[in-house]
Amino acid sequence: MDDLGNLAERLARNSYLVDEAQPHIQVDQEAVRRTGAGPLLVRICPAHVYSQGVDGRIEVAWAGCLECGTCLAVAPEGTLTWHYPRGGFGVGYRYG
Ligand code: SF4
Incomplete structure (x- = not known):
């Protein structure tokens, strides 16, 4: 199996408890447009x-977030609002 196959398999072993009431990532569409x-x-x-x-809009499928923080580290200031999910919600790492 190639590396991407292994990655997909490992990601599939994670569990996610999605907090539907409070998305933990939000995008400022205007800031994204302005900064490219x-x-x-x-x-x-x-x-x-x-x-x-x-149309240039960014869609966020936040339910699959690994909480690695990479996007927050590289995104231009003001483009993202990001916080960890509330206690008990978010990704759970299994065997990957
Ligand atoms: S880069 Fe990491 S923290 Fe940002 S959305 Fe993707 S998985 Fe989540």
Whole structure:
């Protein structure tokens, strides 16, 4: 199996308890548009949480977030609001 296959298999072993009431990542669409950060967010996330529509809007599939913090570290200031999920919610690492 190739490396990507192994990665997908390992990610599938994680568990996620999604806090539907409080998304832990929010995007300021105007700031993303102004800074051109969309492609960076799409490219940098190992869990493919971000996608960009043809209209340039960034969609956030935050339920699959690995809480690695990479997007927060590289995103231009003001583009993201990010915090850890409330206690008991979020990713649980298994065997990967
Ligand atoms: S914290 Fe990591 S996994 Fe979560 S959205 Fe940011 S880059 Fe992706």
